[in-house]
Structures are given as C-alpha cells and as structure tokens.
Amino acid sequence: MSERKERKKLLEVKNIKVEFGSKKKKFTAIDGVSFDIYEGETFGLVGESGSGKTTIGRAIIRINEVxxxxxLYDGERISGNITQExxxxxxxxxxxxxxDPMASLNERAKVDYIISEGIYNLHKHKDEEDRKRMVEQALLDVxxxxxxxxxxxxxxSGGQRQRIGIARALVMEPKLIIADEPISALDVSIRAQVLNLLSELQKKKGFTYLFIxxxxxxVRFISDRVAVIHKGKIVELAETEKLYEHPLHPYTRALLSAIPQPDPAIERQKTIEVYDPACHHYETDRPQWVEIEEGHYVLAxxxxxETYKEMLRQT
Amino acid sequence: MNNRYTEKILEAKDVVVKFNLRGRTLTAIRGISLDLYKGESLAIVGESGSGKSVFTKTFMGLLDANGRVDSGSILYKGNDLAKYTTEKEWLTIRGKEIAMVFQDPMTSLNPLKTVGKQIRETVELHQGLKGAEAKAKTIEILNDVGITMPEIRYKQYPHEFSGGMRQRAVIAIAVACNPNILICDEPTTALDVTIQAQILKLLHKLQEKYSLTIIYITHDLGVVANVADRIAVMYAGDIIEVGLCEEVFYNAKHPYTWALLSSLPQLGVKGEPLYSIKGTPPNLFHEIHGDAFAPRNPYALEVDFEVRPPYFEVSPTHKAKTWLLDPRAPKVEPPKLIVRMLEKWKEAPEHV
Structure with missing residues (x-):
C-alpha cells in the first residue's frame, strides 16, 4: 500500500505496561506493547484467553491504569493523569x-436510557427533542x-441486544471503536449479520476499529492489519494477508495451524504445530521488537x- | 464411500418433543428419525434453538420438567427410552449407557470437591470399585485424558485447573461411567483454538480405547470436518439433511445446508458483505406448514409452502428433506459461493 505513509496515526500505544496486584503479588498482564492504529483501518488483535488482549482495550479507554x-490519541497523551476536558x-x-450482550446492558433501564446515558453525561444534546432524535437515528443505523x-x-434476542450495544457506542459519534469479541457470544447465522453491520457502519461513518x-x-476476514498477542507481549504484527500467508513467529504459526478448516480432506490431514516457549534462547540475546520487512513486525x-529473514527470502 | 459402521446401537423413530410454556405448547422436535451406528462419530449441526440439544437430551431423560416426548420411540438395546418416566428407570441408562460432556467446563464441575473425588464418585458408582482400587482407577483415567501428574492433580480443586484441563476432567467423569454412547454438547466452544485441537484429538483417542459411539453437538463446521463420520443438519426441530461427512460438505443438497456453509467466514471475500441468512427461524409455538425453511429460502418452490417434504435419497447414506430433489422439480444449481468453494478445495493438494 503506497498511500500508507500519508495515513494519519489515530492511536499510538507506546511501550505500555499494565500490572495488577500489589508489590508482593504483582502480575504483569501487559508487558511492553507498542502499536499504532491508522485512521479508518480495522486493526485486529488476536490471542488466547488470558493473553491480555482485553486488558489492552480496557487500558485505552482508561478502565485499567497503565x-x-x-x-496517545490524535497526538495527545490519554494515559495517566489527564485533565477532565x-x-x-x-x-x-x-x-x-x-x-456478551446478555451481561453488558442494564436490565432495569429502557433502551432509550441505555443509549442516551453517554449523551446525558457529556451534555451532548441541545434539548430533549434533540436527544430523542439522536437515539432514533442510532437505532435506525443499527x-x-x-x-x-x-x-x-x-x-x-442476542443479536438485537448486540445491536443495542453498538447503537450505544455510535450515538456518541466516536472516531475509534474498540470491539471486544463482539460476536463470540452470538449464533453463527447472526455473526454474519453483526459483522456486516460493523463494516457497513465503517464505510458510512469512517470509523476506526480495534477488533479484539x-x-x-x-479476524482474517475483517481486519486490515493483525497483531498476535501472547502472554502480554505482541509477538507479531503485519498486514492481514501477509501474516496469514507468511507467519514467522512460532507462536503465530502454531495458532494459525490450529484453525479448523471446514473441509474434511484438509482438516484431517493438517498438521498442528505446537508452540514451545523453550524454543527461544533469550538468556543472553534479548528479543527486540523489529520491523523485519515493510510493515511486518516481529519479536525476535x-x-x-536472521532465520526469519531467510524464511522471507525463500517465499 | 460406504459407511463402515453397520450395527445400529440406537434408533430414534418419529420423535416429537413438546414443551408446555405458560399454557401454550411448543413443538421443539417435529418428528425426527435417526439411526446411530456403533462406533461412529455423528455430528449434529444447527443454529441455537434448532433443537439439537433437546433432541439428544431425550436419550438421557434430561428434558426440563415441562417437556415430554409426545410420540415416537427411541430404541436402545431393545428398550424404548421414550416410555421411561421414573428416575429409577433413567438411572439404568444415564452414565452407565449414555454419558454427556457439557459445553462449559467452568460450570459443570463442583467447585467444592476435589477433581479426584468427583471422578472417583463415578468410578465407585458405575464400576463398583472401592478404596485404593477406585483411586488407582481414577488416576488411570486422569492419565488417559492427558492430565499430567495425575497424583497431584487428583487432590486439586477445579479452580486450580485451566479451562482446557477442566474440560479434560469433565470428559474423565463421563468416561469413568464406562458408557457406550458419549454425547458431547459443544465440547470445545468455550476453549481456545489450540486447546480445541487437543481436546478433539483426545476424544478421538478415547473413542478408540473405550470403543465409544460419539454424538457431537456443535455449530462449528470446522470441528465437524475434523471429527465426524456422519453429519445431521438440524433446522427448526427437524433433521433436514443427513449424510457422510464428505457427502454433506462436497455434495450438500438442502438449501439450508448451503446457507450454513455459505456463512462461513473462510468463504468471505474482503470488502464484500459476508453471506447471512435472511429472516429468522420459525416460531415453534405455531404449527409449521410445508418446509420450515421455505420463508427464508431463495430457492423455495410453491410446494415448499404447502407440503412438508419427505426425505429424498441422494445415496444410500445421504438423504435430504427438500422438494428440490423431487424429479418434477426444476434443476437448481448450488449457490455460486459454494461452487467457488468446492473448486478451491479441489485445487488443494490434500485432495489429490
């Protein structure tokens, strides 16, 4: 992509660390993660449960402290102590x-209030009529x-509830939407509908997505670029097809090899690679976050x- | 391609299941006939609400109190399970003959008992072992399901296990009953892909060791491709297509099966919307006329709205309930997406 250089960085995550617990029982959930999200793109973040992908999303919207x-959002720092403004x-x-659309909506509030809560808090509406119009528009949009x-x-139903969750986000007219497993609690046939809705909204309103x-x-279907996270560290980041066609890091390779294929002949003959963290020799030679080819980053x-470069030359 | 399994172990005939809900009757299963062969892996796929869990629950008498098998028979070893009413009768089947692995390993284990004790209870009850013998057997089973250091794990509580390990423990309990049939209800849905692959491999290994017949209930067609010998596709309380794994994947005949295959994200083309099935499944409170899928089916014929299609045989092992297979019906090609997928698959080196 030649236009990539001109694209604006909407969000910059610089070497962040998130820790839980006090000094004695400290747990580092995110350890030195850096990535940029460009305006208008869909950035996929994949990893197993417990790898810290949700924590990254929560750190960005300031639920978890860094x-x-x-x-940085739009060039301004949004982590740590910032002004109320x-x-x-x-x-x-x-x-x-x-x-989970079953757990994320206030059961005792009407849809009207659920969608308007953000408007109320930030006084985004001129008057009551204006607010009603915004809610109506948000519902129609989803x-x-x-x-x-x-x-x-x-x-x-579950699919409709997830749409309400989406309406609640888009009524604020945001630029960046963090979608944390928005479809994993939904049924197969409804997944497609919600995914289509997300990409339709992106086209119409120019949203940027962080898709976890x-x-x-x-993730392959929806994302422009993908980052793979393992135990609080991003191990590889590249444009989607590049990553899926030529995965370099052994963890990425293991993860990709385990994807179930809906074809009996391929599925039964596939070999699953197993990731063994002991395959790295990091005692003397520390790993670094390097750009191994244009736009393709790996922790190595x-x-x-050298091995990865050799692998890329052969392909 | 012929079925290498011939001995029937369970025969369901015209099973109808109804639920009473607030004075209304819901027909969850609308007359399913299905044979299960000894030693095979059968996968039941369908959307949630299609009745796949309800159908298999009738084999074990696990329907909720407001549900009942309204008509039809389920023959197992000469007994009709549909006629069973008391708990006492069901206890001769549950666990001993037919066991179940549930979806969520986080909720299906007792958090107050050690994992070892939970497995040992089943060993004592179903295999009649006691004391040190029971413990030794429990440890052997833990070993079988791939739990390392079984002696230490025996004394641990479920919260000390990871998700994948817990699912192994749940499988261990099911296997400890020494059943003939194992029903796995979404066994890997709550797990990560890498763990999922391990669990499927484990189930396959156990199937050989304990000569199990396994029913997989799932909505993940990738899982199905890996494990199933035969596939039954359910829609609105009916099996609308059943056949060998290859037959259903490579030669699907029912428009609903086409729709299900088309909505796979692997088939999606970037930038284009993903295929999604229009409309919603029918309301099972109402009686359904004709083919239940007809209102959502772009290929529906007039007759689909009026008369319920019977099974049309595609091959001795493959049949589908759609009027499209009637000799009088106009010839309909599968959707482009599917044809494209099949062509792509044929090029793959694995098919040569």
Whole structure:
C-alpha cells in the first residue's frame, strides 16, 4: 500500500505496561506493547484467553491504569493523569462494544436510557427533542426500529441486544471503536449479520476499529492489519494477508495451524504445530521488537531475525 | 464411500418433543428419525434453538420438567427410552449407557470437591470399585485424558485447573461411567483454538480405547470436518439433511445446508458483505406448514409452502428433506459461493 505513509496515526500505544496486584503479588498482564492504529483501518488483535488482549482495550479507554509507557490519541497523551476536558474527549471519541450482550446492558433501564446515558453525561444534546432524535437515528443505523426505545433489554434476542450495544457506542459519534469479541457470544447465522453491520457502519461513518477476538478466521476476514498477542507481549504484527500467508513467529504459526478448516480432506490431514516457549534462547540475546520487512513486525532476537529473514527470502 | 459402521446401537423413530410454556405448547422436535451406528462419530449441526440439544437430551431423560416426548420411540438395546418416566428407570441408562460432556467446563464441575473425588464418585458408582482400587482407577483415567501428574492433580480443586484441563476432567467423569454412547454438547466452544485441537484429538483417542459411539453437538463446521463420520443438519426441530461427512460438505443438497456453509467466514471475500441468512427461524409455538425453511429460502418452490417434504435419497447414506430433489422439480444449481468453494478445495493438494 503506497498511500500508507500519508495515513494519519489515530492511536499510538507506546511501550505500555499494565500490572495488577500489589508489590508482593504483582502480575504483569501487559508487558511492553507498542502499536499504532491508522485512521479508518480495522486493526485486529488476536490471542488466547488470558493473553491480555482485553486488558489492552480496557487500558485505552482508561478502565485499567497503565503503569508504564503512554497512549496517545490524535497526538495527545490519554494515559495517566489527564485533565477532565481530555477525559471527556476520550469518552467522546473512543467507545467500546462488549463481548456478551446478555451481561453488558442494564436490565432495569429502557433502551432509550441505555443509549442516551453517554449523551446525558457529556451534555451532548441541545434539548430533549434533540436527544430523542439522536437515539432514533442510532437505532435506525443499527437496523432496529425507533419504537424499540421504550422497551427493556430482556425483550430482545442476542443479536438485537448486540445491536443495542453498538447503537450505544455510535450515538456518541466516536472516531475509534474498540470491539471486544463482539460476536463470540452470538449464533453463527447472526455473526454474519453483526459483522456486516460493523463494516457497513465503517464505510458510512469512517470509523476506526480495534477488533479484539480469538477467532482467527473472522479476524482474517475483517481486519486490515493483525497483531498476535501472547502472554502480554505482541509477538507479531503485519498486514492481514501477509501474516496469514507468511507467519514467522512460532507462536503465530502454531495458532494459525490450529484453525479448523471446514473441509474434511484438509482438516484431517493438517498438521498442528505446537508452540514451545523453550524454543527461544533469550538468556543472553534479548528479543527486540523489529520491523523485519515493510510493515511486518516481529519479536525476535538477533539469531531469530536472521532465520526469519531467510524464511522471507525463500517465499 | 460406504459407511463402515453397520450395527445400529440406537434408533430414534418419529420423535416429537413438546414443551408446555405458560399454557401454550411448543413443538421443539417435529418428528425426527435417526439411526446411530456403533462406533461412529455423528455430528449434529444447527443454529441455537434448532433443537439439537433437546433432541439428544431425550436419550438421557434430561428434558426440563415441562417437556415430554409426545410420540415416537427411541430404541436402545431393545428398550424404548421414550416410555421411561421414573428416575429409577433413567438411572439404568444415564452414565452407565449414555454419558454427556457439557459445553462449559467452568460450570459443570463442583467447585467444592476435589477433581479426584468427583471422578472417583463415578468410578465407585458405575464400576463398583472401592478404596485404593477406585483411586488407582481414577488416576488411570486422569492419565488417559492427558492430565499430567495425575497424583497431584487428583487432590486439586477445579479452580486450580485451566479451562482446557477442566474440560479434560469433565470428559474423565463421563468416561469413568464406562458408557457406550458419549454425547458431547459443544465440547470445545468455550476453549481456545489450540486447546480445541487437543481436546478433539483426545476424544478421538478415547473413542478408540473405550470403543465409544460419539454424538457431537456443535455449530462449528470446522470441528465437524475434523471429527465426524456422519453429519445431521438440524433446522427448526427437524433433521433436514443427513449424510457422510464428505457427502454433506462436497455434495450438500438442502438449501439450508448451503446457507450454513455459505456463512462461513473462510468463504468471505474482503470488502464484500459476508453471506447471512435472511429472516429468522420459525416460531415453534405455531404449527409449521410445508418446509420450515421455505420463508427464508431463495430457492423455495410453491410446494415448499404447502407440503412438508419427505426425505429424498441422494445415496444410500445421504438423504435430504427438500422438494428440490423431487424429479418434477426444476434443476437448481448450488449457490455460486459454494461452487467457488468446492473448486478451491479441489485445487488443494490434500485432495489429490
């Protein structure tokens, strides 16, 4: 992609660290993660459960505190202590869609309130009529009827509830949407509908997505670039097809080899690679986050960098 | 391609399951006939609400109190399970003959008991072993399901196990009953891909060692391609297509099966919307006329809305319920997406 250089960095994550617990029982969930998200792209973040992918998303919208490093939105720092004004800017511009539509909606509030909560908090509406219009528009945008505003969440199916969750995010007119496993709690046939809705909204409103998921085939379909995270460290980052065609890091290779293929002949003959962390020799030669070819980053030490370069030459 | 399994172990005939809900009757299973062969792996696929779990629960008497088998028979070893009513009768089947592995390993283990104790209970109850013998057997089973250091793991509680390990423990409990049939209800849905592959491999190994017949309930067609000998596709309480794994993947006949295959993300083309099935499944409170899929089916014929299609045989092992297979029906080609997928698959080196 030649236009890539001109693209604007919307979000910059610089060497962040997230730790939980006190000094004695410290757990480092995110350890030195850096990546940029360009305006208008869909950035996929994949990893197993417990790898820290959700924590990254939560750190960006300031739910989890960052202990080290910084996060920049539109060139301005949004991590650590920031002014209230800046905090409001974060809320306005970055919104999140949660995984489980059954658990993420307030059961006792009507859809109208659920969608308007952000508007109320930031006084985004001129008057009551203006707010109603915004809610109506948000519902229409996600393919629901404006009448639904007066109903409670329990009256909706899983797919519809996820649409309400999306409407709640987009009523704020954000630039960046963090979608944390938005479809893994949904049924196969509804997944396609929600995915299509997300890409349709992106085309219409120019959203940038951080798409967090563990389903690798869906990430491949929706993302422009993908980062693979393992135990709090991003091990590889590249444009989607590059990563799926030529994975370098052994963990990425293991993950990709395990994707189930819906074809009996291929599925039964496939060999699954197993990732053994002991295959790295990091005692003397520390791994570094390097750009091994244009736009393709990998975590590797000197020796591995040579091997990876050799692998790329052969392909 | 012929089925290498011939001995029937379970025969379901015209099973109808109804639920009473707030004074209304819901027909969850609308007359399913299915034979299960000894030693095979059968996969039941379908959307949630299609009745795949309900159908298999009738084999074990696990329907909720407001549900009942309304008509039809389920023959197992000469007994009709559909006629069983008391817990006492069901206890002769549950675990001993037919065991189940549930979807979520986080909730299907007792958090207050050690894993060893939970497996040992089943060993004592179903294999009649006691004391040190029971413990030795438990450790052997733990070993079988691939749990390393079984002696230490025996004394640990479920919260000390990871998700994959817990699912192994749940499988261990099911296997400890020494069943003939194992029903796995979405066994890998809650797990990561790498763990999923391991669990499927484990189930395959156990199937050989304990000569199990396994029913997989899943919506993941990737899992199905890996494990199934035969596939049954369910829609709105009916099996609309059944056949050998290869037959259903490479030569699907029912428009719903086409739709299901088309909505796979692997088939998606970047930048184009993913195929999605229009509309919603029918309301099972109402009686369904004709083919239940007809209102969502772009290939529906007039007759589909009026008369329920019977099974049309495609091969001795493959049949589908769609009027499209009637000799009088106009010839319909599968959708482009599927044809494209099949061509792509044929080029793959694995097919040569």
């Amino acid at each position: 202990t080290d490093g910084e996060i 800046m905090d409001h800017k974060v809320i306005e511009n970055i919104q999140m869609i949660f995984q 393919g629901l009827l404006p009448e639904f505003a007066s109903r409670f969440p329990h009256e909706f 998921a563990h389903d690798l085939s869906i 030490n000197q020796e591995e960098q």
